[in-house]
Amino acid sequence: MIPKVTMIGGGSWATAIIKMLSDNVTQKEIFWWMRSAEAITHLQKYKHNPNYLSSVEIRIPEENISNDLSKVIDTADYIILNVPAAFLKETLKAIKPGQLKGKKIISAIKGIVPDENLIIGEFLHQKYDIPFEDVVVISGPCHAEEVALEKLSYLTIASVDVELAELFASMLSTRYIKTNVSDDIFGTEYAAVLKNIYAVASGICHGVGYGDNFQAVLISNAIREINRFVNAVHPISRDIKESAYLGDLLVTAYSQFSRNRTFGNMIGKGYTVKSAQLEMNMIAEGYYAANCMHYINKKYKVDMPISRAVYAILYEKHSPHIEMRLLTEQLN
Numbered sequence: 001m002i003p004k005v006t007m008i009g010g011g012s013w014a015t016a017i018i019k020m021l022s023d024n025v026t027q028k029e030i031f032w033w034m035r036s037a038e039a040i041t042h043l044q045k046y047k048h049n050p051n052y053l054s055s056v057e058i059r060i061p062e063e064n065i066s067n068d069l070s071k072v073i074d075t076a077d078y079i080i081l082n083v084p085a086a087f088l089k090e091t092l093k094a095i096k097p098g099q100l101k102g103k104k105i106i107s108a109i110k111g112i113v114p115d116e117n118l119i120i121g122e123f124l125h126q127k128y129d130i131p132f133e134d135v136v137v138i139s140g141p142c143h144a145e146e147v148a149l150e151k152l153s154y155l156t157i158a159s160v161d162v163e164l165a166e167l168f169a170s171m172l173s174t175r176y177i178k179t180n181v182s183d184d185i186f187g188t189e190y191a192a193v194l195k196n197i198y199a200v201a202s203g204i205c206h207g208v209g210y211g212d213n214f215q216a217v218l219i220s221n222a223i224r225e226i227n228r229f230v231n232a233v234h235p236i237s238r239d240i241k242e243s244a245y246l247g248d249l250l251v252t253a254y255s256q257f258s259r260n261r262t263f264g265n266m267i268g269k270g271y272t273v274k275s276a277q278l279e280m281n282m283i284a285e286g287y288y289a290a291n292c293m294h295y296i297n298k299k300y301k302v303d304m305p306i307s308r309a310v311y312a313i314l315y316e317k318h319s320p321h322i323e324m325r326l327l328t329e330q331l332n
Helices: 012-022 037-046 069-075 085-092 120-128 144-148 162-172 185-208 212-233 243-254 259-268 273-280 285-300 305-315 320-328
Strands: 005-008 030-033 078-081 104-107 135-139 153-158 177-182
Touching (some): 005 012, 005 069, 012 030, 012 162, 030 069, 085 285, 120 185, 135 162, 153 162, 153 185, 153 243, 162 177, 177 243, 185 212, 185 259, 185 285, 212 243, 212 285, 243 259, 259 273
Parallel strands (some): 005 078, 078 104, 104 135, 153 177
């Protein structure tokens, strides 16, 4: 039986995943929930997302695009979550745990649920009784913009149930998408959260005037911070140099498409958090993640000077110039 797949969210990554799925899944079995009725009408009429990756043709039936969340969830065998982590609770507030029972939940979210300070898999498990065996995590290194251009990209699909990960990976594999499978849902999720914080740090450094030499030192220290933290949270055998960890960090910290790096660059140049967010008109997950990780790490007490510096700049309003200068004395 061909599974019915529902996408929840309307951003660029949602559009990219719909594009991948359309090459492998019967299009009448793909459903899409979006909040904006105006965006839905545009998609149905013109077959393009009006706000994100508008060059991508959307070929799924117009009746499969809806803002009725319960309807598209009840229809689905697989549910892909792709709303910003900060808005996940609000999006799902009317959904009861029974509606998700027996469904496979795929997280394409690179963030932590604020207030709860939980990665997406933990949030689903604790609040909706979803077994970890039914949770799948999509991680990079992969930018949606390059998927739209059909440039060769790699994804890591992680699940405790490796067979489920392999099945879902096959649904995303195309001539320009290669997939790897992992059982490390905790490590890949936390690494995806942390790399956004380090991309903000990378942008801040660029904004205050540091060059490529220091950026290289910053990111080599960042992968060590990720390694220390994921080993403290979930100590299993993993190779931190794999694409899901190091590769995802590199592309997010250096790419022209990185929202987190762009946000950090604006902060480094003197923008306030609010003014940077308004000008970007996009969510930089690293902003919320810096606050969540600050509180999570009170439990684990891992040495994380870069993450701590980003928190001080964004939430304690410390000078980016001073914090980055202090950071230069702590890295090697």
